[in-house]
Amino acid sequence: MAQLDTREKLAILADAAKYDASCASSGTAKRSSRDGKGLGSTDGGMGICHAYAPDGRCISLLKILLTNSCIFDCHYCINRKSSNVRRARFTVDEVVQLTLAFYRRNYIEGLFLSSGIIRSSDYTMEQIVEVARRLREDHQFRGYIHLKTIPDADPELVHQAGLYADRLSINVELPTASGLKRLAPEKSGVRIEGAMGDLKGAIEDGQDARKHYRSAPKFAPAGQSTQMIVGADSANDAEIIGSASRLYDQFRLRRVYYSAFSPIPDASTILPLKRPPLIREHRLYQSDWMMRFYGFAAHEVTAAAGDDGMLPLDMDPKLAWALKFRGVFPVDINRAPKEMLLRVPGLGTKAVAAILSSRRTHALRLGDVARLAVSLKKIRPFIVAADWRPVALADCVFPLLEAKSTAQLELFAA
Amino acid sequence: MRVATIATQDDFDGWRLEARELACAGVPAGEVTWRVGDEFGDLLASAGGAAPAVAGVMPFSVPRPFLDLARAAIRHSDPERFGLLYSMLLRLRAMPLLIQDQTDPLLRRIEAMAKEVRRDIHKMRAFLRFREVGEGEQRGFVAWFEPTHHIVRANAAFFIDRFASMRWSILTPELSLHWDGETLREAPGAQRADAPDGDPLEETWKTYYASIFNPARVKIGAMLKEMPRKYWKNMPETALVSSLIAGAQARESAMVATSRENLGGNVAGSWEALREEAMGCTRCPLYKDATQTVFGEGPLDARLMFVGEQPGDQEDIAGKPFIGPAGQMFDRALAQAGLDRARSYVTNAVKHFKYEQRGKRRIHSKPNAGEIQACRWWYGQERELIRPAVTVALGATAARQMLGKAVTISGARGIAHRLEDGSEGWATIHPSFLLRIHERDEADAEFGRFVEDLKRVKDRLTALA
Ligand code: SF4
Numbered sequence: 100m101a102q103l104d105t106r107e108k109l110a111i112l113a114d115a116a117k118y119d120a121s122c123a124s125s126g127t128a129k130r131s132s133r134d135g136k137g138l139g140s141t142d143g144g145m146g147i148c149h150a151y152a153p154d155g156r157c158i159s160l161l162k163i164l165l166t167n168s169c170i171f172d173c174h175y176c177i178n179r180k181s182s183n184v185r186r187a188r189f190t191v192d193e194v195v196q197l198t199l200a201f202y203r204r205n206y207i208e209g210l211f212l213s214s215g216i217i218r219s220s221d222y223t224m225e226q227i228v229e230v231a232r233r234l235r236e237d238h239q240f241r242g243y244i245h246l247k248t249i250p251d252a253d254p255e256l257v258h259q260a261g262l263y264a265d266r267l268s269i270n271v272e273l274p275t276a277s278g279l280k281r282l283a284p285e286k287s288g289v290r291i292e293g294a295m296g297d298l299k300g301a302i303e304d305g306q307d308a309r310k311h312y313r314s315a316p317k318f319a320p321a322g323q324s325t326q327m328i329v330g331a332d333s334a335n336d337a338e339i340i341g342s343a344s345r346l347y348d349q350f351r352l353r354r355v356y357y358s359a360f361s362p363i364p365d366a367s368t369i370l371p372l373k374r375p376p377l378i379r380e381h382r383l384y385q386s387d388w389m390m391r392f393y394g395f396a397a398h399e400v401t402a403a404a405g406d407d408g409m410l411p412l413d414m415d416p417k418l419a420w421a422l423k424f425r426g427v428f429p430v431d432i433n434r435a436p437k438e439m440l441l442r443v444p445g446l447g448t449k450a451v452a453a454i455l456s457s458r459r460t461h462a463l464r465l466g467d468v469a470r471l472a473v474s475l476k477k478i479r480p481f482i483v484a485a486d487w488r489p490v491a492l493a494d495c496v497f498p499l500l501e502a503k504s505t506a507q508l509e510l511f512a513a
Numbered sequence: 514m515r516v517a518t519i520a521t522q523d524d525f526d527g528w529r530l531e532a533r534e535l536a537c538a539g540v541p542a543g544e545v546t547w548r549v550g551d552e553f554g555d556l557l558a559s560a561g562g563a564a565p566a567v568a569g570v571m572p573f574s575v576p577r578p579f580l581d582l583a584r585a586a587i588r589h590s591d592p593e594r595f596g597l598l599y600s601m602l603l604r605l606r607a608m609p610l611l612i613q614d615q616t617d618p619l620l621r622r623i624e625a626m627a628k629e630v631r632r633d634i635h636k637m638r639a640f641l642r643f644r645e646v647g648e649g650e651q652r653g654f655v656a657w658f659e660p661t662h663h664i665v666r667a668n669a670a671f672f673i674d675r676f677a678s679m680r681w682s683i684l685t686p687e688l689s690l691h692w693d694g695e696t697l698r699e700a701p702g703a704q705r706a707d708a709p710d711g712d713p714l715e716e717t718w719k720t721y722y723a724s725i726f727n728p729a730r731v732k733i734g735a736m737l738k739e740m741p742r743k744y745w746k747n748m749p750e751t752a753l754v755s756s757l758i759a760g761a762q763a764r765e766s767a768m769v770a771t772s773r774e775n776l777g778g779n780v781a782g783s784w785e786a787l788r789e790e791a792m793g794c795t796r797c798p799l800y801k802d803a804t805q806t807v808f809g810e811g812p813l814d815a816r817l818m819f820v821g822e823q824p825g826d827q828e829d830i831a832g833k834p835f836i837g838p839a840g841q842m843f844d845r846a847l848a849q850a851g852l853d854r855a856r857s858y859v860t861n862a863v864k865h866f867k868y869e870q871r872g873k874r875r876i877h878s879k880p881n882a883g884e885i886q887a888c889r890w891w892y893g894q895e896r897e898l899i900r901p902a903v904t905v906a907l908g909a910t911a912a913r914q915m916l917g918k919a920v921t922i923s924g925a926r927g928i929a930h931r932l933e934d935g936s937e938g939w940a941t942i943h944p945s946f947l948l949r950i951h952e953r954d955e956a957d958a959e960f961g962r963f964v965e966d967l968k969r970v971k972d973r974l975t976a977l978a
Contacts, residue, residue, distance in 0.1 A: 103799065105717070106717050106720050108718070109717060109720050109721055109724065110720050110723075111679055113602050113720075113721050113724035113725045114724040114725070116725065117601055117724070117725045117726065118727070119725045131674035131675065131677070132674065132676070132677045132678055133673065133674055133677050134677070134684040135677045135678050135694060135695070137678065137679060138676070138678060138679070139675055140674040142669075142671075144625070146637070147638050147639045148639060149639050150639075150640070150722065150740065150748065150750055150751075151735070151736040151739045151740040152722065152725060152726040152727075152736065152757075153726055153731055153733060153757050153758050153761070154726055154727050154728075154730040154731060155730070155733075155734070155735025155736050155739075156727075156730075157739065158722070158725065161721065162725060197717075197800065198719075200714055201714075201718060201721075203643065203645075203654065203676070203679060204642060204643045204644070204645070204654070204712065204714060204718070205641055205642055205656070205675075205676075206642070206718055255715070275790075277789070277790040277793045278789070278790065280786070280789075281783075281786035281787065281789070281790050282786075284786075296951045329670075333790060333791070333794055333796060333890050333891070333894075335796050335887065338795070338796075352704055359654075359730070376729060377732070393961075395698055397937055404797075405883055405886075406797060406881070406883025406886075406887070406888045407796060407883045407884070407887035408796055408797070408887065409886075427621065453615035453616075454615075456613045456614075456615050457613060457614050457615045457616045459610075459613050460611070460613050460614040461614065463616060467616035468616075468619055469752030470615075470616050470618070471615060471616060474523070487699075497941075
């Protein structure tokens with residue numbers, strides 16, 4: 100086989116990485132290269148998306164695989180052993196040089212490196228760690244590094260990875276154990292969760308050490324995250340939200356990413372060949388927001404799902420929840436506590452903060468609320484304001500909203 | 514009329530000094546004309562220098578959040594901003610609590626300005642593209658950017674933090690920044706032609722951009738929301754957008770087509786695994802009272818698929834579809850129609866037995882829409898594997914599953930339905946219906962009609978072969 104040049108490899112190894120949903124470069128320690136020796140900075144906050152692809156997803160990191168060859172045969176994965184895709188493999192140096200060159204031109208915030216498993220888990224992990232080591236030590240690179248760790252790899256290697264990386268992740272792959280068994284028979288849920296548990300321990304030890312010695316090295320300051328594929332196994336939304344919330348609690352994850360299963364070239368017959376249910380993925384992210392920012396418990400979010408455990412596709416889950424628990428509405432904009440205001444459909448965290456601040460000076464009228472929120476129409480049936488009470492309206496709005504919710508079937512059609 | 518002059522478009526300190534002086538002198542907002550010293554030359558040199566001594570001005574305090582807000586809003590391109598901020602300052606001086614009233618229209622307008630400025634600052638950090646110039650000692654990077662607001666100076670520290678060890682210049686129409694590795698120098702605005710046009714690495718970057726895009730997920734609105742077109746002209750990768758979108762549909766179809774062709778011969782394994790997974794299904798509450806999941810059965814290359822309603826009492830215990838009284842009736846009709854059950858795949862619309870307990874007997878009850886919908890996942894997966902040429906729905910529940918909507922058997926019977934995957938579907942009665950007819954003649958007649966339906970299916974199978 101003819102040697103591929105770096106650009107050809109990049110085409111193959113970025114293509115192979117595009118199914119991974121995680122992209123964020125957020126929440127790490129603040130760093131800069133003011134000392135004039137290194138390259139790069141992180142601002143400790145949200146990270147920067149440097150471009151957007153036509154699929155609406157942001158490009159923040161150079162997201163690639165070290166190689167798309169793999170000794171495993173996971174059915175959901177384009178890189179599985181039995182797939183006919185073209186294979187390529189970067190050298191450690193190629194990844195380092197690409198990262199630096201892209202970074203200097205302000206195309207990216209850093210690197211997100213993952214890999215197919217070649218030879219052995221340890222060998223693969225060593226290569227991943229070596230990329231990060233060279234970036235950090237040889238080139239004093241201070242941008243963001245996210246490494247995908249291999250669950251079976253030697254804990255010592257994972258520990259080294261954590262010293263170089265801002266974030267580490269291990270994908271749980273599928274929301275149900277039975278799905279994992281069917282689609283990735285060589286992977287084990289127990290091992291994956293074991294590795295996530297180890298990481299949690301190491302991250303906490305690192306934080307502890309820094310409380311005592313300020314000079315202790317930072318271990319994965321942006322924490323750990325995971326991804327699960329949605330739509331390739333039988334899990335319904337309620338089950339997915341349940342397992343996400345368990346993962347958040349158990350392993351103190353920063354983020355759970357959802358990736359709608361995508362038809363892939365050369366798929367295994369086990370998989371659905373349908374268009375990915377993008378709306379479903381979106382609804383799951385909204386449910387994640389409900390838990391992370393609006394104070395809903397997992398069981399409350401799943402209560403918004405229908406009998407089949409699925410969140411409605413034609414409205415956001417917060418609205419769905421409100422329609423189910425309409426007894427708690429209307430909420431008085433001028434008196435309700437923050438927690439209740441956060442539950443009003445259409446009110447985000449910023450609007451709620453503005454309401455709380457403003458009502459200290461005067462009683463808010465509907466017109467005031469309109470100035471603070473994106474769309475008053477959505478909010479109106481659920482609130483009481485100084486000049487507003489949604490009496491009969493509630494009864495004529497609710498059935499209307501509900502009648503729309505039968506479209507789910509069609510949206511999943513091929 | 515008083516004229517207040519500040520040095521530059523983003524001169525917050527200058528505005529603050531002037532505003533304080535005017536406020537102390539009790540000058541109403543309507544009587545001030547704000548002017549920006551138009552050139553950079555001398556005025557720039559004095560800006561940031563010693564503040565002009567203001568005699569007799571008593572310092573007064575305004576709420577801290579207002580200062581932060583004004584610092585951001587003053588960078589907005591709206592020429593009215595200085596006056597608006599001054600009005601706000603006067604009102605706050607009289608009534609400091611006003612800063613909490615987010616419904617105040619003037620405060621909202623200023624907030625909105627500050628927000629646009631912050632966004633522009635962020636977009637400059639995101640969408641500015643450096644191009645490499647020179648080599649060796651002379652190596653440096655130059656970027657051309659056209660901000661909407663007066664944000665360049667505000668962003669200098671960010672680029673120094675990030676690229677301190679590089680030599681770089683950022684050129685914009687209003688102001689240029691030059692960093693030599695140690696000090697920052699400001700210079701007047703530049704023109705696009707002053708910046709280099711391309712960079713050898715841009716082709717590699719475009720390769721990345723095109724490859725990381727998943728054509729099965731086109732979401733143009735989401736892209737435009739975050740990356741408005743006004744920034745596109747200086748970003749090399751955006752030249753690819755229209756061709757990527759245009760080609761997406763074809764690429765997606767090709768992906769699906771190849772995966773259909775290269776089946777990899779693991780249908781049996783997949784089916785086994787699927788069946789096993791279904792045994793643990795909890796997608797709807799029906800699993801709770803039933804004995805087990807009754808999965809479909811039959812050859813995986815069957816051209817004919819039968820979909821029943823749901824397992825009954827005996828099926829639930831045995832774990833096999835269509836073995837009770839209705840199943841026997843079904844077998845008899847198949848035989849008369851000349852169809853071979855052993856060559857068909859037989860499954861149910863809902864895989865768990867739903868019943869009501871009456872004394873010792875479990876009486877079958879109809880699955881509801883939610884349960885049918887929940888179980889659709891398994892039905893869909895079975896169809897993906899079997900891909901029958903003809904599907905026969907037995908009874909209304911099965912027809913609902915097959916067609917994805919509620920229908921009556923009397924309406925759906927006797928016609929070919931085109932299914933989602935392009936194959937053919939037929940609907941007829943469920944054999945248990947025959948068991949419930951007590952009148953002998955009528956039962957025979959209905960049985961005859963059922964057999965007729967099955968014969969027609971047989972003809973279709975032959976015709977489609
Ligand atoms: S009836 Fe279908 S969806 Fe409901 S639990 Fe049984 S197999 Fe799952």
